[in-house]
Amino acid sequence: MHIEHVLESYAHSGRLSSVAPQLKLLLAGSALVTTVFSTSPVAPIFIFLAMSTALLLLAGIPHRVYLATLTAPASFTLPVVLLMPFFIASGEPLLTVKLFSHTFVATREGLNEALLLASRVLAGSASLFFIIFTTPTAAIFAAMRSLRIPALFVEMCMLIYRFLFVLIDEAERMLKAQKIRLGYASYRRSFDSFALLASNLFLRSYLRSEHAFAALEARGYRGNLEFSEFGRARLNLSGTLLVTTFSALLAALAYVTRNLELV
Amino acid sequence: MNILETRELEYQYPDGTRALRGVSVALRTNNKIAFVGSNGAGKSTLFLHFIGILRPSRGEVLFRGKTLRYDKASLLSLRRSVGMVFQNPDDQLFAPTVAQDVSFGPKNLGMSEAEVEARVRRALKIAGIEELADKPPHLLSYGQKKRVAIAGVLAMEPEVLILDEPLAGLDPAGKRRFIEFLNDLAKRKTIAVATHDVDFAYEWADYVYVLHRGKVVAEGEPKEVFQEVTRANLSPPRVLEFYEALAELGLATPGIQPSNMFELVRSVASLGVRVALAEDTLKEGEAVSLEVEKGRILAKPSREGGSSRVIKTLDAGVVVSANGNIPPKGKVYLYPIENFDALAFQETLAKHEVDFVASLGSEARLLVEREGIELALEGAALERCLLKALAGYHALLLIPQSQIEETVKKIRSYLSGCAAPEIEILRDGGNEA
Numbered sequence: 001m002h003i004e005h006v007l008e009s010y011a012h013s014g015r016l017s018s019v020a021p022q023l024k025l026l027l028a029g030s031a032l033v034t035t036v037f038s039t040s041p042v043a044p045i046f047i048f049l050a051m052s053t054a055l056l057l058l059a060g061i062p063h064r065v066y067l068a069t070l071t072a073p074a075s076f077t078l079p080v081v082l083l084m085p086f087f088i089a090s091g092e093p094l095l096t097v098k099l100f101s102h103t104f105v106a107t108r109e110g111l112n113e114a115l116l117l118a119s120r121v122l123a124g125s126a127s128l129f130f131i132i133f134t135t136p137t138a139a140i141f142a143a144m145r146s147l148r149i150p151a152l153f154v155e156m157c158m159l160i161y162r163f164l165f166v167l168i169d170e171a172e173r174m175l176k177a178q179k180i181r182l183g184y185a186s187y188r189r190s191f192d193s194f195a196l197l198a199s200n201l202f203l204r205s206y207l208r209s210e211h212a213f214a215a216l217e218a219r220g221y222r223g224n225l226e227f228s229e230f231g232r233a234r235l236n237l238s239g240t241l242l243v244t245t246f247s248a249l250l251a252a253l254a255y256v257t258r259n260l261e262l263v
Numbered sequence: 264m265n266i267l268e269t270r271e272l273e274y275q276y277p278d279g280t281r282a283l284r285g286v287s288v289a290l291r292t293n294n295k296i297a298f299v300g301s302n303g304a305g306k307s308t309l310f311l312h313f314i315g316i317l318r319p320s321r322g323e324v325l326f327r328g329k330t331l332r333y334d335k336a337s338l339l340s341l342r343r344s345v346g347m348v349f350q351n352p353d354d355q356l357f358a359p360t361v362a363q364d365v366s367f368g369p370k371n372l373g374m375s376e377a378e379v380e381a382r383v384r385r386a387l388k389i390a391g392i393e394e395l396a397d398k399p400p401h402l403l404s405y406g407q408k409k410r411v412a413i414a415g416v417l418a419m420e421p422e423v424l425i426l427d428e429p430l431a432g433l434d435p436a437g438k439r440r441f442i443e444f445l446n447d448l449a450k451r452k453t454i455a456v457a458t459h460d461v462d463f464a465y466e467w468a469d470y471v472y473v474l475h476r477g478k479v480v481a482e483g484e485p486k487e488v489f490q491e492v493t494r495a496n497l498s499p500p501r502v503l504e505f506y507e508a509l510a511e512l513g514l515a516t517p518g519i520q521p522s523n524m525f526e527l528v529r530s531v532a533s534l535g536v537r538v539a540l541a542e543d544t545l546k547e548g549e550a551v552s553l554e555v556e557k558g559r560i561l562a563k564p565s566r567e568g569g570s571s572r573v574i575k576t577l578d579a580g581v582v583v584s585a586n587g588n589i590p591p592k593g594k595v596y597l598y599p600i601e602n603f604d605a606l607a608f609q610e611t612l613a614k615h616e617v618d619f620v621a622s623l624g625s626e627a628r629l630l631v632e633r634e635g636i637e638l639a640l641e642g643a644a645l646e647r648c649l650l651k652a653l654a655g656y657h658a659l660l661l662i663p664q665s666q667i668e669e670t671v672k673k674i675r676s677y678l679s680g681c682a683a684p685e686i687e688i689l690r691d692g693g694n695e696a
Binding site: 005136214226 | 314355363364366401
């Protein structure tokens with residue numbers, strides 16, 4: 001089964017799917033903002049743990065699925081944590097590695113910087129996974145509308161979301177067509193083929209957009225992509241208060257721990 | 264009155280291609296109209312003129328008898344009455360969920376939220392995709408996407424539905440289902456399709472335009488025009504081709520133009536020559552009586568000197584000149600789906616010794632799928648049932664009550680002049696009244 005099927009099915013049937021999408025967006029949004037502005041890894045680590053707990057215990061996402069999803073950001077984080085301390089030269093040396101004629105020095109500042117980055121990556125990913133696993137895409141767009149995000153932006157997001165899959169299908173077909181004619185047989189050929197694929201994809205997208213526009217017009221399009229929001233979960237007061245308080249706590253945590261370093 | 268008409272329509276694409284070169288056509292209300300032509304004949308270009316997406320270089324489009332104007336209000340009123348389904352559903356679906364996509368049209372017509380919701384529900388029901396309402400389009404199969412695209416147009420409740428290559432990309436079962444669906448729709452609306460599927464157009468349409476290189480090269484009822492489709496780089500319908508081959512060899516009644524497999528078989532059977540199996544040894548010239556048995560015909564020596572005589576003996580049987588009709592043994596049961604009851608249905612199948620089950624229309628198809636009934640005959644269900652009945656089998660046709668009268672009429676016209684198998688309408692869950 002394709003990954004998008006898996007995600008969409010959890011988003012539709014998970015235990016948090018009935019919670020108003022605005023709240024979930026707000027929660028993940030404030031967590032993201034806190035993560036980005038936090039100068040110490042404490043708040044991001046807390047966010048990562050909180051989001052993971054919410055996903056595993058509240059939403060009921062199986063451990064296996066969640067861990068598998070996490071491997072993507074984790075595999076990026078690990079090398080960063082290992083290598084980054086060596087790249088920030090000034091500071092208190094922790095470890096010296098001699099490799100051939102070069103000497104590499106890991107610094108305390110570098111390690112702290114690496115831990116901050118890693119915690120941010122994990123917290124950011126967990127916040128996004130929280131949205132992806134608990135909220136159907138359609139509900140996200142509906143929430144964006146009701147949070148008064150400009151219509152043009154929401155419409156763009158919707159069209160991108162929809163036609164991304166069309167584009168991927170098209171690209172996959174072209175890629176297959178190139179492969180069976182040995183388009184990627186050599187390093188050189190792969191470059192040529194890929195350039196051809198990219199430019200062709202661009203042209204086709206343009207043609208597609210013309211067709212799509214004609215189809216919209218045929219259904220009476222007058223400049224706004226309007227349609228009904230069906231069965232949208234309503235905002236309730238207690239939920240809103242809970243999310244707002246939690247967001248404030250996150251901000252406070254980030255502020256209080258702003259100078260705290262792990263090593 | 265013709266709801267849509269074109270007069271001497273000409274269209275030149277910006278690159279200089281002359282896609283239409285003086286096309287005059289008319290869509291009559293409550294008709295099934297097919298535009299056939301090979302690739303590049305101008306079908307899609309013509310359709311885009313029907314909904315005012317393209318403006319003619321010369322000539323005009325008439326909507327309800329008046330020249331179409333291209334201001335916003337006129338176009339909106341045109342598109343309220345004429346809905347177009349594009350060939351590639353991926354071009355048409357853009358919203359995050361199926362229900363939202365279907366709501367797009369009614370929203371543009373400025374309807375209230377309640378009315379929009381009601382229309383979406385109706386359209387999804389007609390298209391048979393209620394259960395897909397909350398799915399995002401990219402998780403659907405091609406056939407499902409096509410149905411969503413149609414629902415999106417049906418929700419605007421147009422009087423005319425035009426479909427560009429509706430069967431392209433569907434597998435045979437998908438095609439059969441889609442044709443059933445189109446037939447159901449055609450009971451309520453004028454439907455025009457562009458297609459190069461000649462077999463489909465021949466059996467389905469009431470009226471046909473043959474397009475070739477931007478011109479109408481023939482128009483009329485299917486039987487009138489399909490002799491000439493080779494001129495438009497198309498092949499004639501297989502039924503017609505097969506009939507002609509037989510007629511030219513003197514193996515079919517001349518001067519008939521069968522419009523489906525049933526009529527084709529009748530044109531051969533009515534010649535009065537049969538190959539029959541014989542248990543006893545029969546001599547040439549001997550008088551025999553013929554009997555229909557499931558799937559074969561038996562010849563038995565006749566003491567009373569029946570009017571059928573052996574013309575020739577074969578290894579496997581005899582060739583008989585069959586004067587008069589062979590007494591029919593087969594039966595067609597019409598089973599109204601409104602009375603369906605799973606238990607009674609099984610009893611009916613056993614009681615009437617039903618050999619084949621078929622379904623007519625989308626509603627009956629839904630029932631079949633829901634109940635897991637295995638269909639033995641698919642596509643052109645009525646004709647297939649009649650063929651099986653002529654061959655001595657018992658065929659049961661699941662059919663909506665509302666279509667019984669019309670179907671019985673159709674059967675009569677099919678069977679006029681031949682020893683008709685018995686037709687029985689079952690009532691009350693299988694207990695005939």
